[in-house]
Amino acid sequence: MMQIHDGQCGLCVHFGEKHPQEPKLIQIRTSKQAPENIVEECGHPKHKPLHLMVTPISGCSGFEPAKLN
Ligand code: SF4
Numbered sequence: 609m610m611q612i613h614d615g616q617c618g619l620c621v622h623f624g625e626k627h628p629q630e631p632k633l634i635q636i637r638t639s640k641q642a643p644e645n646i647v648e649e650c651g652h653p654k655h656k657p658l659h660l661m662v663t664p665i666s667g668c669s670g671f672e673p674a675k676l677n
Pocket residue numbers: 615616617618620621622623624650651652655662666667668669670671672
C-alpha cells in the first residue's frame with residue numbers, strides 16, 4: 609500500500625471522476641492509502657480530451673480536493 613498525501617491524485621475530485629462512488633475510490637479517500645497497481649482516468653477538463661491516466665500518487669496543479677461523503 610502507498611500513502612497518499614494532500615495534492616496527490618488519489619485525494620483529487622478528478623481522480624476516477626466518471627465513477628466517484630466506486631468503493632475503491634472512497635476507500636482511498638478515507639484511508640489515504642492505495643494499492644500500488646491502481647490507475648484511473650483524470651476527469652479534469654484540461655486532461656479529459658487526452659484521457660490522461662494517473663496513479664494515486666501522481667499529481668498536478670489542477671488538484672481539487674475530493675469531498676468525503
Ligand atoms: S492529474 Fe491533476 S486534476 Fe487529474 S486527478 Fe491528478 S491532481 Fe487531479
